[in-house]
Amino acid sequence: MPKLGMEPIRKEALVKATIVEIGRVGSLDVTVSQIAKRAGMSSALAHHYFGSKEEMFLAAMRHIMTLYGAEVRGALSVAEGPEGRIRAILRASFSPGNFRREAVGAWLNFWVLAQTVPAARRLLAIYQGRLRSNLVSALRPLAGDRAEGIAESLGALIDGLYLREVLKSGAPDGAAAVELALRHLEAELKRGAV
Amino acid sequence: MPKLGMEPIRKEALVKATIVEIGRVGSLDVTVSQIAKRAGMSSALAHHYFGSKEEMFLAAMRHIMTLYGAEVRGALSVAEGPEGRIRAILRASFSPGNFRREAVGAWLNFWVLAQTVPAARRLLAIYQGRLRSNLVSALRPLAGDRAEGIAESLGALIDGLYLREVLKSGAPDGAAAVELALRHLEAELKRGAV
Protein backbone atom coordinates (compact mmCIF):
# COMPACT_ATOMS: atom_id res chain seq x y z
CA MET A 1 0.00 0.00 0.00
CA PRO A 2 2.49 2.65 1.04
CA LYS A 3 3.55 4.82 -1.83
CA LEU A 4 6.72 6.80 -1.41
CA GLY A 5 6.87 10.56 -1.40
CA MET A 6 3.70 10.92 0.61
CA GLU A 7 5.04 13.44 3.09
CA PRO A 8 4.31 16.65 1.17
CA ILE A 9 0.92 15.34 0.07
CA ARG A 10 -0.07 14.37 3.58
CA LYS A 11 1.18 17.62 5.04
CA GLU A 12 -0.72 19.70 2.56
CA ALA A 13 -3.89 17.74 3.21
CA LEU A 14 -3.44 18.23 6.93
CA VAL A 15 -2.84 21.95 6.61
CA LYS A 16 -5.97 22.42 4.55
CA ALA A 17 -7.99 20.23 6.89
CA THR A 18 -6.71 22.22 9.85
CA ILE A 19 -7.94 25.46 8.33
CA VAL A 20 -11.31 24.00 7.44
CA GLU A 21 -11.79 22.59 10.92
CA ILE A 22 -10.81 25.82 12.64
CA GLY A 23 -13.34 27.58 10.43
CA ARG A 24 -16.01 25.01 11.17
CA VAL A 25 -15.55 25.07 14.94
CA GLY A 26 -14.63 28.75 15.09
CA SER A 27 -11.79 28.24 17.53
CA LEU A 28 -8.54 26.42 18.04
CA ASP A 29 -10.48 23.84 20.01
CA VAL A 30 -10.19 21.28 17.27
CA THR A 31 -8.87 17.83 17.89
CA VAL A 32 -6.09 16.24 15.95
CA SER A 33 -8.46 13.37 15.25
CA GLN A 34 -11.01 15.65 13.60
CA ILE A 35 -8.34 17.18 11.42
CA ALA A 36 -6.80 13.84 10.53
CA LYS A 37 -10.16 12.35 9.71
CA ARG A 38 -11.00 15.21 7.37
CA ALA A 39 -7.60 14.79 5.75
CA GLY A 40 -8.29 11.09 5.30
CA MET A 41 -5.77 9.54 7.65
CA SER A 42 -5.28 8.44 11.23
CA SER A 43 -4.44 10.87 13.98
CA ALA A 44 -1.23 8.93 14.59
CA LEU A 45 -0.06 9.84 11.11
CA ALA A 46 -0.79 13.49 11.70
CA HIS A 47 1.41 13.37 14.77
CA HIS A 48 4.00 11.49 12.80
CA TYR A 49 4.31 14.29 10.26
CA PHE A 50 3.84 17.33 12.44
CA GLY A 51 4.91 16.25 15.89
CA SER A 52 2.39 18.37 17.71
CA LYS A 53 -0.85 20.22 17.24
CA GLU A 54 0.85 23.58 17.62
CA GLU A 55 3.11 22.79 14.67
CA MET A 56 0.01 22.08 12.62
CA PHE A 57 -1.47 25.44 13.59
CA LEU A 58 1.67 27.26 12.61
CA ALA A 59 1.83 25.46 9.28
CA ALA A 60 -1.80 26.39 8.69
CA MET A 61 -1.00 30.00 9.54
CA ARG A 62 1.87 30.04 7.07
CA HIS A 63 -0.46 28.66 4.44
CA ILE A 64 -3.08 31.34 5.00
CA MET A 65 -0.43 34.06 4.80
CA THR A 66 1.00 32.54 1.66
CA LEU A 67 -2.42 32.50 0.03
CA TYR A 68 -3.01 36.11 0.93
CA GLY A 69 0.43 37.09 -0.31
CA ALA A 70 -0.19 35.36 -3.61
CA GLU A 71 -3.51 37.13 -3.99
CA VAL A 72 -1.87 40.50 -3.44
CA ARG A 73 0.97 39.76 -5.85
CA GLY A 74 -1.45 38.54 -8.47
CA ALA A 75 -3.54 41.69 -8.21
CA LEU A 76 -0.44 43.91 -8.24
CA SER A 77 0.93 42.29 -11.37
CA VAL A 78 -1.95 43.54 -13.48
CA ALA A 79 -2.36 46.90 -11.76
CA GLU A 80 -1.48 50.12 -13.55
CA GLY A 81 -0.22 53.27 -11.92
CA PRO A 82 0.23 54.01 -8.23
CA GLU A 83 -3.44 54.34 -7.46
CA GLY A 84 -4.16 51.17 -9.36
CA ARG A 85 -1.66 49.37 -7.15
CA ILE A 86 -3.32 50.61 -3.99
CA ARG A 87 -6.68 49.53 -5.36
CA ALA A 88 -5.20 46.12 -6.11
CA ILE A 89 -3.96 45.68 -2.55
CA LEU A 90 -7.30 46.73 -1.14
CA ARG A 91 -9.28 44.48 -3.43
CA ALA A 92 -7.05 41.53 -2.55
CA SER A 93 -7.42 42.28 1.15
CA PHE A 94 -11.19 42.38 0.93
CA SER A 95 -11.67 39.63 -1.62
CA PRO A 96 -14.48 37.14 -1.07
CA GLY A 97 -11.94 34.46 -0.25
CA ASN A 98 -10.88 36.35 2.84
CA PHE A 99 -14.45 36.41 4.06
CA ARG A 100 -14.94 32.68 3.84
CA ARG A 101 -15.58 30.95 7.12
CA GLU A 102 -12.21 29.22 7.12
CA ALA A 103 -10.22 32.36 6.43
CA VAL A 104 -12.06 34.34 9.07
CA GLY A 105 -11.60 31.64 11.65
CA ALA A 106 -7.96 31.39 10.77
CA TRP A 107 -7.23 35.10 11.08
CA LEU A 108 -9.12 35.67 14.31
CA ASN A 109 -7.62 32.65 15.97
CA PHE A 110 -4.13 33.40 14.73
CA TRP A 111 -4.39 36.80 16.36
CA VAL A 112 -5.20 35.05 19.59
CA LEU A 113 -2.33 32.65 19.06
CA ALA A 114 0.08 35.49 18.38
CA GLN A 115 -0.52 36.75 21.90
CA THR A 116 1.35 33.87 23.43
CA VAL A 117 3.22 31.93 20.76
CA PRO A 118 6.33 33.81 19.61
CA ALA A 119 6.50 31.93 16.32
CA ALA A 120 2.96 33.03 15.53
CA ARG A 121 3.78 36.62 16.40
CA ARG A 122 6.78 36.53 14.11
CA LEU A 123 4.64 35.27 11.25
CA LEU A 124 2.18 38.10 11.74
CA ALA A 125 5.02 40.60 11.81
CA ILE A 126 6.29 39.28 8.49
CA TYR A 127 2.86 39.58 6.93
CA GLN A 128 2.43 43.11 8.23
CA GLY A 129 5.88 44.05 7.01
CA ARG A 130 5.09 42.87 3.51
CA LEU A 131 1.76 44.65 3.40
CA ARG A 132 3.44 47.78 4.65
CA SER A 133 6.20 47.66 2.08
CA ASN A 134 3.69 47.11 -0.71
CA LEU A 135 1.68 50.08 0.46
CA VAL A 136 4.71 52.31 0.84
CA SER A 137 6.06 51.56 -2.61
CA ALA A 138 2.68 52.30 -4.15
CA LEU A 139 2.26 55.45 -2.09
CA ARG A 140 5.72 56.88 -2.70
CA PRO A 141 4.86 58.46 -6.09
CA LEU A 142 1.65 59.87 -4.66
CA ALA A 143 2.73 61.06 -1.26
CA GLY A 144 6.53 61.34 -1.26
CA ASP A 145 8.00 61.24 2.19
CA ARG A 146 4.58 61.01 3.78
CA ALA A 147 4.16 57.54 2.30
CA GLU A 148 5.23 55.78 5.50
CA GLY A 149 2.74 57.54 7.70
CA ILE A 150 -0.12 57.00 5.32
CA ALA A 151 0.80 53.36 4.90
CA GLU A 152 0.60 52.95 8.64
CA SER A 153 -2.88 54.33 8.98
CA LEU A 154 -4.08 52.63 5.82
CA GLY A 155 -2.76 49.31 7.07
CA ALA A 156 -4.54 49.74 10.38
CA LEU A 157 -7.69 50.77 8.58
CA ILE A 158 -7.56 47.61 6.51
CA ASP A 159 -7.34 45.44 9.62
CA GLY A 160 -10.07 47.37 11.38
CA LEU A 161 -12.45 47.29 8.44
CA TYR A 162 -11.83 43.59 8.03
CA LEU A 163 -12.59 42.96 11.68
CA ARG A 164 -15.83 44.88 11.49
CA GLU A 165 -17.02 43.31 8.30
CA VAL A 166 -16.29 39.92 9.72
CA LEU A 167 -18.00 40.40 13.06
CA LYS A 168 -21.04 42.33 12.01
CA SER A 169 -24.22 40.37 11.46
CA GLY A 170 -25.19 39.97 7.87
CA ALA A 171 -23.12 39.31 4.79
CA PRO A 172 -19.77 41.08 4.65
CA ASP A 173 -19.38 43.70 1.95
CA GLY A 174 -15.82 43.77 0.69
CA ALA A 175 -16.52 46.36 -2.00
CA ALA A 176 -17.80 48.86 0.55
CA ALA A 177 -14.66 48.39 2.60
CA VAL A 178 -12.51 49.08 -0.45
CA GLU A 179 -14.42 52.28 -1.14
CA LEU A 180 -14.13 53.43 2.44
CA ALA A 181 -10.39 52.85 2.47
CA LEU A 182 -9.98 54.70 -0.82
CA ARG A 183 -11.86 57.67 0.59
CA HIS A 184 -9.48 57.68 3.52
CA LEU A 185 -6.54 57.64 1.14
CA GLU A 186 -7.95 60.46 -0.90
CA ALA A 187 -8.43 62.55 2.22
CA GLU A 188 -4.89 61.93 3.39
CA LEU A 189 -3.47 62.83 0.00
CA LYS A 190 -5.48 66.01 -0.21
CA ARG A 191 -4.38 66.97 3.26
CA GLY A 192 -0.76 66.64 2.21
CA ALA A 193 -1.23 68.53 -1.00
CA VAL A 194 -1.95 71.83 0.69
CA MET B 1 -19.90 29.81 58.22
CA PRO B 2 -22.17 30.67 55.32
CA LYS B 3 -23.04 34.32 55.26
CA LEU B 4 -26.09 35.34 53.34
CA GLY B 5 -26.07 37.60 50.32
CA MET B 6 -22.90 36.11 48.89
CA GLU B 7 -24.18 35.70 45.37
CA PRO B 8 -23.22 39.12 43.97
CA ILE B 9 -19.88 39.04 45.76
CA ARG B 10 -19.03 35.59 44.46
CA LYS B 11 -20.17 36.44 40.96
CA GLU B 12 -18.08 39.55 40.84
CA ALA B 13 -15.03 37.70 42.10
CA LEU B 14 -15.56 35.02 39.46
CA VAL B 15 -15.95 37.54 36.66
CA LYS B 16 -12.73 39.28 37.60
CA ALA B 17 -10.91 35.99 38.01
CA THR B 18 -12.16 34.88 34.61
CA ILE B 19 -10.71 37.95 32.95
CA VAL B 20 -7.40 37.59 34.75
CA GLU B 21 -7.11 33.93 33.82
CA ILE B 22 -7.96 34.54 30.18
CA GLY B 23 -5.26 37.18 30.13
CA ARG B 24 -2.79 34.90 31.83
CA VAL B 25 -3.35 31.95 29.53
CA GLY B 26 -4.05 34.08 26.45
CA SER B 27 -6.99 31.98 25.34
CA LEU B 28 -10.36 30.67 26.40
CA ASP B 29 -8.61 27.45 27.35
CA VAL B 30 -8.96 28.14 31.02
CA THR B 31 -10.53 25.67 33.38
CA VAL B 32 -13.33 26.46 35.74
CA SER B 33 -11.10 25.16 38.51
CA GLN B 34 -8.37 27.69 37.73
CA ILE B 35 -10.88 30.50 37.75
CA ALA B 36 -12.58 29.33 40.92
CA LYS B 37 -9.26 28.88 42.67
CA ARG B 38 -8.21 32.41 41.81
CA ALA B 39 -11.55 33.67 43.02
CA GLY B 40 -11.06 31.78 46.28
CA MET B 41 -13.73 29.12 46.07
CA SER B 42 -14.41 25.64 44.79
CA SER B 43 -15.24 24.92 41.17
CA ALA B 44 -18.54 23.48 42.29
CA LEU B 45 -19.53 26.88 43.62
CA ALA B 46 -18.62 28.53 40.36
CA HIS B 47 -20.91 26.11 38.56
CA HIS B 48 -23.56 26.73 41.17
CA TYR B 49 -23.62 30.46 40.45
CA PHE B 50 -23.05 30.51 36.71
CA GLY B 51 -24.25 27.16 35.47
CA SER B 52 -21.69 26.85 32.74
CA LYS B 53 -18.34 28.14 31.62
CA GLU B 54 -19.86 29.95 28.67
CA GLU B 55 -22.07 31.95 31.02
CA MET B 56 -18.96 32.97 32.89
CA PHE B 57 -17.32 34.13 29.67
CA LEU B 58 -20.34 36.18 28.71
CA ALA B 59 -20.49 37.78 32.14
CA ALA B 60 -16.79 38.61 31.83
CA MET B 61 -17.40 40.12 28.42
CA ARG B 62 -20.19 42.28 29.78
CA HIS B 63 -17.87 43.44 32.53
CA ILE B 64 -15.12 44.44 30.11
CA MET B 65 -17.58 46.37 27.96
CA THR B 66 -19.01 48.08 31.01
CA LEU B 67 -15.56 49.17 32.12
CA TYR B 68 -14.77 50.53 28.69
CA GLY B 69 -18.11 52.31 28.53
CA ALA B 70 -17.50 53.91 31.90
CA GLU B 71 -14.07 55.06 30.81
CA VAL B 72 -15.51 56.71 27.72
CA ARG B 73 -18.31 58.38 29.64
CA GLY B 74 -15.87 59.63 32.25
CA ALA B 75 -13.61 61.15 29.64
CA LEU B 76 -16.55 62.68 27.78
CA SER B 77 -17.92 64.31 30.89
CA VAL B 78 -14.90 66.58 31.23
CA ALA B 79 -14.32 67.16 27.52
CA GLU B 80 -14.95 70.55 25.99
CA GLY B 81 -16.07 71.18 22.47
CA PRO B 82 -16.61 68.70 19.65
CA GLU B 83 -12.95 68.07 19.03
CA GLY B 84 -12.36 67.64 22.74
CA ARG B 85 -15.04 64.97 22.78
CA ILE B 86 -13.42 63.07 19.93
CA ARG B 87 -10.09 63.31 21.72
CA ALA B 88 -11.73 61.98 24.87
CA ILE B 89 -13.13 58.94 23.07
CA LEU B 90 -9.78 58.22 21.48
CA ARG B 91 -7.87 58.59 24.72
CA ALA B 92 -10.30 56.29 26.49
CA SER B 93 -10.00 53.74 23.70
CA PHE B 94 -6.23 53.75 23.87
CA SER B 95 -5.84 54.13 27.59
CA PRO B 96 -3.20 52.03 29.37
CA GLY B 97 -5.94 49.94 30.96
CA ASN B 98 -6.97 48.64 27.56
CA PHE B 99 -3.43 47.48 26.89
CA ARG B 100 -3.18 45.42 30.03
CA ARG B 101 -2.75 41.71 29.46
CA GLU B 102 -6.21 40.90 30.77
CA ALA B 103 -7.99 43.44 28.62
CA VAL B 104 -6.11 42.39 25.51
CA GLY B 105 -6.80 38.72 26.11
CA ALA B 106 -10.45 39.51 26.73
CA TRP B 107 -10.95 41.51 23.56
CA LEU B 108 -9.13 39.15 21.22
CA ASN B 109 -10.88 36.11 22.61
CA PHE B 110 -14.27 37.75 22.65
CA TRP B 111 -13.85 38.46 18.96
CA VAL B 112 -13.26 34.78 18.47
CA LEU B 113 -16.25 33.95 20.62
CA ALA B 114 -18.44 36.34 18.67
CA GLN B 115 -17.91 34.23 15.58
CA THR B 116 -19.98 31.39 16.92
CA VAL B 117 -21.88 32.52 20.01
CA PRO B 118 -24.83 34.75 19.10
CA ALA B 119 -25.00 36.28 22.58
CA ALA B 120 -21.36 37.37 22.25
CA ARG B 121 -22.01 38.84 18.83
CA ARG B 122 -24.93 40.80 20.20
CA LEU B 123 -22.78 42.24 22.97
CA LEU B 124 -20.17 43.37 20.47
CA ALA B 125 -22.86 44.96 18.35
CA ILE B 126 -24.08 46.91 21.35
CA TYR B 127 -20.59 48.15 22.12
CA GLN B 128 -20.01 49.16 18.52
CA GLY B 129 -23.35 50.90 18.39
CA ARG B 130 -22.52 52.98 21.45
CA LEU B 131 -19.10 53.92 20.16
CA ARG B 132 -20.62 54.88 16.87
CA SER B 133 -23.28 57.02 18.42
CA ASN B 134 -20.74 58.79 20.60
CA LEU B 135 -18.59 59.50 17.59
CA VAL B 136 -21.47 60.70 15.47
CA SER B 137 -22.74 63.10 18.09
CA ALA B 138 -19.29 64.58 18.51
CA LEU B 139 -18.74 64.76 14.77
CA ARG B 140 -22.06 66.32 13.90
CA PRO B 141 -21.03 69.92 14.67
CA LEU B 142 -17.77 69.40 12.79
CA ALA B 143 -18.87 67.44 9.77
CA GLY B 144 -22.64 67.87 9.43
CA ASP B 145 -24.23 65.11 7.41
CA ARG B 146 -20.90 63.50 6.75
CA ALA B 147 -20.65 62.61 10.43
CA GLU B 148 -21.94 59.05 9.92
CA GLY B 149 -19.43 58.19 7.24
CA ILE B 150 -16.51 59.60 9.18
CA ALA B 151 -17.64 57.81 12.33
CA GLU B 152 -17.60 54.56 10.43
CA SER B 153 -14.05 54.91 9.22
CA LEU B 154 -12.85 56.35 12.51
CA GLY B 155 -14.40 53.44 14.38
CA ALA B 156 -12.71 50.93 12.12
CA LEU B 157 -9.44 52.80 12.46
CA ILE B 158 -9.69 52.59 16.24
CA ASP B 159 -10.15 48.83 16.11
CA GLY B 160 -7.35 48.40 13.59
CA LEU B 161 -4.90 50.56 15.51
CA TYR B 162 -5.73 48.74 18.69
CA LEU B 163 -5.14 45.39 17.05
CA ARG B 164 -1.78 46.49 15.71
CA GLU B 165 -0.59 48.03 18.94
CA VAL B 166 -1.58 44.92 20.78
CA LEU B 167 0.05 42.42 18.44
CA LYS B 168 3.25 44.24 17.64
CA SER B 169 6.31 43.32 19.64
CA GLY B 170 7.39 45.91 22.14
CA ALA B 171 5.37 48.11 24.41
CA PRO B 172 2.15 49.47 22.95
CA ASP B 173 1.99 53.22 22.43
CA GLY B 174 -1.49 54.49 23.02
CA ALA B 175 -0.58 58.12 22.56
CA ALA B 176 0.78 57.47 19.09
CA ALA B 177 -2.44 55.75 18.15
CA VAL B 178 -4.45 58.74 19.35
CA GLU B 179 -2.32 61.09 17.24
CA LEU B 180 -2.66 58.92 14.18
CA ALA B 181 -6.43 58.77 14.53
CA LEU B 182 -6.63 62.53 14.98
CA ARG B 183 -4.61 63.04 11.84
CA HIS B 184 -7.08 60.86 9.98
CA LEU B 185 -9.95 62.91 11.35
CA GLU B 186 -8.29 66.15 10.34
CA ALA B 187 -7.78 64.85 6.82
CA GLU B 188 -11.40 63.77 6.53
CA LEU B 189 -12.64 67.13 7.78
CA LYS B 190 -10.44 69.05 5.40
CA ARG B 191 -11.60 66.90 2.54
CA GLY B 192 -15.18 67.79 3.33
CA ALA B 193 -14.46 71.47 3.75
CA VAL B 194 -13.56 72.03 0.11
Place this chain on the structure above:
DNA sequence: TTTTTTGTTGATTGACGAGTCAATAAACTT
Protein backbone atom coordinates in the same frame (compact mmCIF):
# COMPACT_ATOMS: atom_id res chain seq x y z
C1' DT C 1 17.97 -11.37 -0.49
C1' DT C 2 18.60 -9.22 3.63
C1' DT C 3 18.39 -4.62 5.50
C1' DT C 4 16.92 -0.10 5.87
C1' DT C 5 13.89 3.52 5.06
C1' DT C 6 9.20 5.27 4.57
C1' DG C 7 4.28 4.95 5.33
C1' DT C 8 0.53 3.63 8.18
C1' DT C 9 -2.68 2.46 11.92
C1' DG C 10 -5.13 0.35 16.13
C1' DA C 11 -4.62 0.28 20.65
C1' DT C 12 -3.11 2.30 24.69
C1' DT C 13 -1.58 5.58 28.13
C1' DG C 14 -1.92 9.12 31.15
C1' DA C 15 -3.84 13.12 32.14
C1' DC C 16 -7.29 16.53 32.51
C1' DG C 17 -11.82 18.75 32.80
C1' DA C 18 -16.99 20.08 32.78
C1' DG C 19 -20.72 19.32 35.24
C1' DT C 20 -23.42 16.64 39.01
C1' DC C 21 -24.58 15.19 43.62
C1' DA C 22 -24.92 14.19 48.22
C1' DA C 23 -23.84 15.99 52.40
C1' DT C 24 -22.86 19.63 55.80
C1' DA C 25 -23.69 23.99 57.95
C1' DA C 26 -25.32 28.41 58.99
C1' DA C 27 -28.95 31.71 58.84
C1' DC C 28 -33.74 33.00 58.33
C1' DT C 29 -38.89 31.90 58.74
C1' DT C 30 -42.97 30.28 60.99
Place this chain on the structure above:
DNA sequence: AAGTTTATTGACTCGTCAATCAACAAAAAA
Protein backbone atom coordinates in the same frame (compact mmCIF):
# COMPACT_ATOMS: atom_id res chain seq x y z
C1' DA D 1 -38.40 23.87 67.46
C1' DA D 2 -39.08 22.44 63.14
C1' DG D 3 -38.66 23.61 58.46
C1' DT D 4 -36.77 26.20 54.63
C1' DT D 5 -33.57 28.68 52.08
C1' DT D 6 -28.74 29.87 50.97
C1' DA D 7 -23.83 28.76 50.97
C1' DT D 8 -20.31 25.53 50.29
C1' DT D 9 -17.37 21.64 49.09
C1' DG D 10 -15.21 16.87 48.29
C1' DA D 11 -15.89 13.18 45.69
C1' DC D 12 -17.37 11.31 41.64
C1' DT D 13 -18.93 10.46 36.74
C1' DC D 14 -18.23 10.37 32.21
C1' DG D 15 -16.02 11.87 28.63
C1' DT D 16 -12.21 13.67 25.86
C1' DC D 17 -7.81 14.09 23.87
C1' DA D 18 -2.63 14.66 22.85
C1' DA D 19 0.93 11.89 22.35
C1' DT D 20 3.26 7.24 22.20
C1' DC D 21 4.14 2.60 20.73
C1' DA D 22 4.28 -1.72 18.76
C1' DA D 23 3.44 -3.80 14.71
C1' DC D 24 2.68 -4.38 9.89
C1' DA D 25 3.50 -3.33 4.82
C1' DA D 26 5.92 -1.99 0.88
C1' DA D 27 9.55 0.12 -1.58
C1' DA D 28 14.50 1.10 -2.01
C1' DA D 29 19.23 0.15 -1.00
C1' DA D 30 22.87 -3.03 0.07
